[in-house]
């Protein structure tokens with residue numbers, strides 16, 4: 137049940153529900169207009185996910201939203217109203233955006249208002265440093281959840297997320313994560329073939345997220361430290377987790393899905409390249425404290441190794457992919473080929489992964505067979521955190537060390553107007569795994 141594919145997972149979950157009499161989700165078997173969506177984090181992904189859920193099924197209403205900044209909630213309202221005017225599934229389904237001045241909330245505590253609203257389907261799409269707290273609030277309130285990846289940035293955060301698993305199951309809640317490859321027909325068919333032995337026993341894996349770089353938002357006049365770091369969040373460890381966690385988690389998740397488990401140890405390297413043209417140079421306070429490249433050797437309990445590489449380095453080559461090698465051949469997983477031959481599958485018509493993940497989540501709620509992807513995404517997130525700890529320290533790190541780590545990166549007494557000291561860029565040999 138941990139990191140299995142959707143069909144197998146549905147079967148297991150249904151069996152568990154039947155055997156234990158776990159509470160049925162209050163919305164199971166719901167009728168028209170039963171999916172009431174609240175959005176936490178109205179930036180690029182939050183607003184994208186809001187459109188995706190409107191296209192995913194009939195009976196969807198957007199009923200509340202939260203962001204740090206009013207301009208984001210306002211732009212979400214406008215974007216959704218414009219989107220619903222356009223011909224397409226969202227409009228033809230009769231889905232609605234009911235956002236107004238009374239249900240758009242702003243500030244660090246605004247998520248609490250969305251969780252307390254009558255939304256029964258919460259989209260969590262802030263940067264990941266906030267995810268454990270937001271997941272805890274949504275689960276405590278008994279809400280179904282679509283959570284973006286990653287779900288934490290450090291060991292203490294992962295422990296908080298894993299601690300929610302029982303409550304999610306007891307309450308019969310559904311949780312789907314933004315590791316959308318798990319909802320892609322090509323990945324599902326390809327990994328099913330691997331599990332059925334198409335490449336024999338898996339002997340090694342490779343995972344890559346190499347690209348020239350990501351956005352950088354320059355500090356604007358008058359911004360406090362907190363405001364600037366939240367605005368330029370990708371570049372600060374406490375809120376982003378570094379790019380191996382923030383981005384490469386997708387490819388690590390695919391490898392864990394293939395292996396049906398997580399690695400038990402790793403040993404890796406990484407650095408922040410002086411003069412990398414993909415970002416400005418400056419002190420960590422000015423330009424952040426994350427690395428721009430990682431190269432990690434992961435080992436699973438059965439001795440299989442996964443080589444992982446991720447970089448944000450201009451003008452280097454791009455490669456976002458996964459490969460599995462077995463005793464009977466090679467699978468280029470993201471290309472959906474096994475020994476050079478395309479795997480046989482069909483994509484659902486006009487529906488990408490970003491929509492499919494919501495269709496699957498809604499269907500699971502309505503059928504009373506709630507998907508729960510919390511453990512899978514938490515384990516993939518910790519896989520990435522473990523790799524980061526190894527590169528930062530220059531030492532091998534075990535799963536238990538990463539899971540039990542005491543390194544809590546979240547600032548104490550976070551306040552939008554406050555000062556947040558920025559730790560130096562980690563130096564292998566000096567940085568200690570705690």
Ligand SMILES: NC(=O)c1ccc[n+]([C@@H]2O[C@H](COP(=O)([O-])OP(=O)(O)OC[C@H]3O[C@@H](n4cnc5c(N)ncnc54)[C@H](O)[C@@H]3O)[C@@H](O)[C@H]2O)c1
Pocket residue numbers: 176177178179180181182202203204205208243244246247261262263264266284285286314315316366382
């Ligand atoms: N699955 C995918 O393919 C995919 C793609 C893009 C982003 N993401 C994920 O989505 C998340 C957000 O990324 P993004 O690109 O939308 O970033 P973004 O900067 O565009 O949006 C983040 C929004 O969250 C708001 N925010 C920050 N802290 C908040 C808080 N405590 N409460 C409420 N709002 C808060 C910000 O003001 C901003 O509007 C990240 O975890 C990222 O990994 C996933």
